Amino acid sequence: MMTKPIHVTSEIGKLKVVMLKRPDVEVENFTPDMMPRLLFDDIPYLPEAQKEHDNFADTLRDNGVEVLYLEKLSAEALDAGGSAVKDHFLETMLVESGYAAGVLHDALKDYLNSMDTFAMVNKIMGGVRKNELDFVPRDLVSAAEEEDYPFFMDPMPNLYFTRDPAASIGDGLSINHMTFPARQRESLFMETIIKYHPRFANQGLSVWRDRNHTTRIEGGDELVLSDTVLAIGVSQRTSANAIEDIARNLLKSDSGYEKIIAIRIPHNHAMMHLDTVFTMINRDQFTVHPGILGEGGHIDTWTITLGGDGELNLDHRTDLKQVLKDALHLDDLDLIPTGAGDPVIAAREQWNDGSNTLAIAPGTVVTYNRNYVSNKVLREHGLKVLEVLSSELSRGRGGPRCMSMPLVREDL
Ligand SMILES: NC(=O)NCCC[C@H](N)C(=O)O
Numbered sequence: 001m002m003t004k005p006i007h008v009t010s011e012i013g014k015l016k017v018v019m020l021k022r023p024d025v026e027v028e029n030f031t032p033d034m035m036p037r038l039l040f041d042d043i044p045y046l047p048e049a050q051k052e053h054d055n056f057a058d059t060l061r062d063n064g065v066e067v068l069y070l071e072k073l074s075a076e077a078l079d080a081g082g083s084a085v086k087d088h089f090l091e092t093m094l095v096e097s098g099y100a101a102g103v104l105h106d107a108l109k110d111y112l113n114s115m116d117t118f119a120m121v122n123k124i125m126g127g128v129r130k131n132e133l134d135f136v137p138r139d140l141v142s143a144a145e146e147e148d149y150p151f152f153m154d155p156m157p158n159l160y161f162t163r164d165p166a167a168s169i170g171d172g173l174s175i176n177h178m179t180f181p182a183r184q185r186e187s188l189f190m191e192t193i194i195k196y197h198p199r200f201a202n203q204g205l206s207v208w209r210d211r212n213h214t215t216r217i218e219g220g221d222e223l224v225l226s227d228t229v230l231a232i233g234v235s236q237r238t239s240a241n242a243i244e245d246i247a248r249n250l251l252k253s254d255s256g257y258e259k260i261i262a263i264r265i266p267h268n269h270a271m272m273h274l275d276t277v278f279t280m281i282n283r284d285q286f287t288v289h290p291g292i293l294g295e296g297g298h299i300d301t302w303t304i305t306l307g308g309d310g311e312l313n314l315d316h317r318t319d320l321k322q323v324l325k326d327a328l329h330l331d332d333l334d335l336i337p338t339g340a341g342d343p344v345i346a347a348r349e350q351w352n353d354g355s356n357t358l359a360i361a362p363g364t365v366v367t368y369n370r371n372y373v374s375n376k377v378l379r380e381h382g383l384k385v386l387e388v389l390s391s392e393l394s395r396g397r398g399g400p401r402c403m404s405m406p407l408v409r410e411d412l
Pocket residue numbers: 038039040158161163164183219220221272273275276396397398399401402
């Protein structure tokens with residue numbers, strides 16, 4: 001049987017195809033006061049960020065991975081879809097940017113429509129400044145409240161974290177309703193790609209959960225542990241309610257998934273997703289930030305399965321190591337502490353994504369070079385560690401796993 005264009009049955013199977021977004025003007029097209037709302041802690045130096053990102057992409061290519069780019073796939077999907085699809089996309093993007101109708105809606109639409117598709121996609125991603133349009137809004141809100149605000153449409157600086165707006169699971173994906181307004185428009189690109197890009201459309205891919213929800217889930221919380229088991233973080237970004245919803249869809253369908261381990265992590269900016277504190281890197285090895293484990297290595301987990309009556313069953317346990325060993329049928333498990341478990345080093349390196357490793361094959365991982373203590377520990381535990389440049393990319397608070405959306409991995 002031909003492999004589907006999305007096929008991911010583990011976190012660690014040899015990575016064949018991945019989707020990235022090369023950082024562009026969106027990562028510098030904002031002012032310091034906009035940073036908290038845009039979920040950034042600093043303003044990256046773009047030429048360096050691009051150099052680092054190209055280094056990341058080259059590292060993947062050098063290891064046999066096909067690299068696709070979100071921005072290119074989006075434009076190709078819109079062109080393949082034709083004018084009605086492009087119009088619908090633009091309308092939805094404008095509505096979700098706050099312009100359902102009116103003169104400003106029309107002016108923005110004309111402006112964006114005057115560009116070729118690739119330029120239009122890049123402009124939407126990069127943000128539209130007020131001074132780009134020959135238009136002075138006359139409504140009271142613009143005049144009295146937003147006079148000094150420089151944008152009609154905000155940039156989307158978090159797009160290079162392609163992991164989050166959607167997640168590959170088996171022969172399908174979840175297209176996510178994200179938590180904060182700064183990121184909610186992002187998943188519209190993936191929805192468009194899946195529906196209209198010739199590589200993905202009509203290929204029998206399943207959408208386990210679409211973006212038309214009010215409950216929230218993000219890909220950084222969705223970990224594919226095997227072809228039958230997922231782990232999903234109950235986090236700042238993913239609600240228990242959304243996990244129950246996707247669990248019902250997966251467990252009741254032909255997805256192959258039988259078990260979902262919900263893991264509750266602290267709800268804060270540094271640990272926004274499960275993959276900022278916990279990743280799978282080999283058949284029996286995981287990274288874990290010691291800060292999430294309580295006394296004796298305990299943490300709340302709920303294993304969700306489908307009962308005979310068609311309802312979800314919950315099994316609450318706190319011994320993470322034993323829960324994982326049971327779910328993955330392992331005799332032993334190596335939980336490798338970020339920063340060698342030192343409280344200062346672990347907290348510092350976790351902040352710069354020391355736990356956020358991307359496995360490209362069992363036991364081979366891509367990490368940020370700045371986390372030199374965690375990298376040394378990984379090597380001491382027998383892993384092959386490919387380090388990538390990280391001064392500027394890390395300012396967005398995400399690492400190699402956050403910056404990549406695997407589309408195809410070899411089965412284990
Ligand atoms: N999977 C991840 O942990 N992604 C990192 C996302 C960082 C981004 N600045 C955010 O706050 O959403």
